[in-house]
Amino acid sequence: MTTKQQRQSLHGPPTGVGRLAGLRVALVFPVFIDVELASYQDNARYLGAVPPISLGYVAAVLEGAGAEVLLLDCPTLGMRVDRAVEVVRAFRPDYVGFTLATVDWLSSLKWMTGFKEALGVPIVVGGIHMECYPRETMTHDCIELGLVGHADQGLVELLARHQEGGDLSTVPGACYRDDDGEVVLVPENKRPRTDEGMPFPARHLWPTEKHFSIVSTEKYFTAAMSNFGCPYRCEFCILRGDALRQRSAMSVVDEMELCHHELGINEMDFFDPVFTMRRDRVFQICEEVKRRGLDSMVWSIRARTDAVDEEMLDALWAAGCRRIFYGIESGSNEILKRVDKRQTSTEHIRHAIIATKKRGFEVLAFVMIGNPLETPTTVGMTRRLLKDLPIDLVQIASLFPLPKTPIYEELMRMTGRDPWQEHILHGTPMKPTLRLDTGLDDETIRHLVTQTYMSFYFRPSFAKFALGRIKQPAQLMRGLEAAFGITKTFLSGPSAA
Ligand code: B12
CATH class of the missing domain: 3.20.20.70 (Aldolase class I)
Structure with missing residues (x-):
């Protein structure tokens, strides 16, 4: 049957045990609005209410290290940013986490800014977008910490060291700003080839019935x-x-x-x-x-x-x-x-x-x-x-040519421009599409x-x-x-x- 670690991740682990015992982390999956990408909007509306799998994994990793986690699947719950802020405030988190995809950038930024202004709690980010534009993303002050790569590879160490005020420069995949405000990106370790060490998504934290x-x-x-x-x-x-x-x-x-x-x-x-x-x-x-x-x-x-x-x-x-x-x-x-x-x-x-x-x-x-x-x-x-x-x-x-794809890279060579980079740094519109x-x-x-x-x-x-x-x-x-x-x-x- 299943391993002990995996069994725990469906029910939640024993509380208060592990490197992150006592830590409270709220993970927020926003409602994506104000997105310019027409096909994205049309598709997203009809695809249904699919659980945020990425955050399910992040939550399981955190719970496995003893943290208490709130996972807010806002599109499914029909929860807008102001209501989400209030629910998260009541949870009294030490960190608020977001998963980022490049296509959703402006929308995610709006949510992160809203949370930072309302709660002042450090924001930590990860997801596929951090493999594309980590440096540009970390120039935004509302974000405190980022991680490139799978959550089970560096997240626990990142948060534990950050809590202790320790050295982040040896945490694989860590992204942060140093004392001079310079963005630091620590190289990732070589990615594992198997799922060993990866728990199952923490499905007990999201509204499966919806x-x-x-x-x-x-x-x-x-x-x-x-x-x-x-x-x-x-x-x-x-x-x-x-x-x-x-x-x-x-x-x-x-x-x-x-x-x-x-x-x-x-x-x-x-x-x-x-x-x-x-x-x-x-x-x-x-x-x-x-x-x-x-x-x-x-x-x-x-x-x-x-x-x-x-x-x-x-x-x-x-x-x-x-x-x-x-x-x-x-x-x-x-x-x-x-x-x-x-x-x-x-x-x-x-x-x-x-x-x-x-x-x-x-x-x-x-x-x-x-x-x-x-x-x-x-x-x-x-x-x-x-x-x-x-x-x-x-x-x-x-x-929609996406970053880190050959089609987009060829476009960048031809035009000498990187529109996604401009979009992440300055919010420049992505339309008309190259x-x-x-x-x-x-x-x-x-x-x-x-x-x-x-x-x-x-x-x-x-x-x-x-x-x-x-x-x-x-x-x-x-x-x-x-x-x-x-x-x-x-x-x-x-x-x-
Ligand atoms: C499932 C999925 C969907 C689901 C929705 C998922 C949901 N509700 O969360 C549906 C079908 C709705 C969907 C729709 C779309 N998707 Co989609 N989707 C995926 C898919 C297949 C899996 C994502 C996933 O859960 N992966 C599994 C997890 C475990 O991997 P992960 O995301 O990398 O997360 C790990 C790490 O990155 C890290 N991590 C992730 N988040 C965080 C957060 C923190 C705080 C930390 C520390 C770490 C961390 O830890 C995780 C666990 O190890 C990916 C492809 C992929 N990545 O495999 C595309 C992908 C993310 N989708 C993509 C796109 C383009 C779309 C659409 C725009 C498609 C369209 N034209 O309509 C729409 C709109 C998305 C939206 N926001 O609603 C692109 C994004 C490209 C980009 N750079 O932005 C991808 C990469 C597909 C691709 N091949 O191009 N999608």
Whole structure:
């Protein structure tokens, strides 16, 4: 069964024991507002209330060291900044923690400034953004401490030393300002390759009963990570093979078992980009899920069409996996090759999706619009692929070149500018978006995204599918809301491109 450390992280550890005993830390997941990124806003509104997994891990690490933790999942609780400040004030924290993603920067900064002004408590930050712009982030006075890398690798030491007024310069991944106000970034240790030492997310601290995703059907629902990082090298993505931290089959199934038996969770969505990256692990997980009688749970995975095969699909189905999200990205082979998704061709996609659907899975496709070489013709090819194949649901993102991706780095070389850096330092607007090798502008892309959504979803076959899978009335409401939102965006857009 599970290790002692992991068991503790679902229930909370014995209080008052450990390096951080007596310390009180509030972790805040803000409501993201005033964000300029249209696709981000549109997606975020319909994706559901997904738990803040990153902060769940941070909380578990802190609790494991004896700290008392409050985790405020504000989007799920519908809590705005002024109310959140009051709840955190009542908790009397020694630190307030935020997880940062570059796309959410302005919104996070607003929340952090609000907290700092109201409470005066030191703010500590981490998350994927700290791997992109740690130095620029630490120039903002409202932030006291930062950490680059996984929380289990340096957070306890960082807070313990900071409390003691000790030397931070040897804490791996630490970010702070020295006595002269200069930003100091301590190099990270080499990242571990496994999840050893990483507890399970502290799910007892967030409102599981309120979580759902746009496609979830069961009560209760949660999200999880079966690996950290990704071994592939798609040019639009920040996760690029170098920081892969893999979890064992046993650890993944232990987490499922604890969620099911101790929190009443019946649906788990694994958010890591390629659950199937290690074939042998997929079979081990499926066997173990069945052996422990967990195949009554509904679970979903994300995969690539070139990282599944028929035997694997059979095993996944037999173990209760019911939904596969495939990153298809485009219906144009030229674009797939250009963004280094080249192991996949549209033929390959076709084959894998038909094989998946044949077994009964729900098939979800992620596609992007605005990649290099994109034209209205290639968008038409994507649209046709989506309609020709037995795909049940689609999620479309307009490409927003993200920091630390080859597409963005090429743009920086070409223009001599780093717009994200300017954005982090000075709040400079990110629109109009710099785009690589495509003449499509933001408005046209926004419209193409909406048109593609409409051409896919406003079909009788989709209505039949959607009505057939409703298990809770709330699902119907969410579907109608999304349809209404898409139509509204379409009507407010420019005339068809
Ligand atoms: C799950 C997920 C989501 C979920 C929401 C998650 C949630 N409610 O928290 C959903 C589906 C809603 C989502 C949506 C989006 N996402 Co998202 N998402 C992820 C994903 C797959 C996993 C994040 C995660 O939980 N990781 C697991 C944890 C353990 O890893 P971690 O985040 O690195 O955290 C560790 C450390 O960084 C550190 N740490 C983290 N926070 C903190 C805080 C403190 C105080 C400390 C000390 C340490 C610390 O410790 C953690 C544990 O070791 C990541 C990809 C990834 N990172 O794997 C993308 C990712 C974060 N998403 C991304 C994007 C772009 C989006 C969208 C904008 C997509 C879109 N176009 O709509 C939207 C909007 C996000 C929003 N704010 O709502 C980008 C962000 C890029 C960037 N630089 O900003 C990523 C990196 C994906 C990518 N490949 O590009 N996302």
